[in-house]
């Protein structure tokens with residue numbers, strides 16, 4: 001092994017460990033629309049966002065559908081996105097173009113919360 005190779009190897013190991021930790025991190029649900037999923041869905045039903053934690057790749061459009069018989073909203077806690085009041089069967093979509101963790105809640109029922117993790 002040359003000196004350069006040793007340096008590369010010592011750099012690569014912490015990066016690989018960090019990557020493994022990232023994948024092992026949270027037990028959240030991944031988009032189930034196929035490998036290169038560009039779409040994911042959150043169903044609002046019985047005062048609950050489902051799945052409550054959704055992990056998607058960058059560029060994914062997430063669509064919330066209100067399947068409850070009362071109105072709900074989906075509003076980013078940090079002001080990233082904001083739906084109008086969704087009546088039964090109404091939808092709201094937002095495309096996530098930056099990696100990050102996006103908590104959100106229903107402004108009518110603030111105890112209703114969810115998270116989208118974009119990787």
Ligand SMILES: [Cu+2]
Nearest residue numbers: 072106108109
């Ligand atoms: Cu609500």
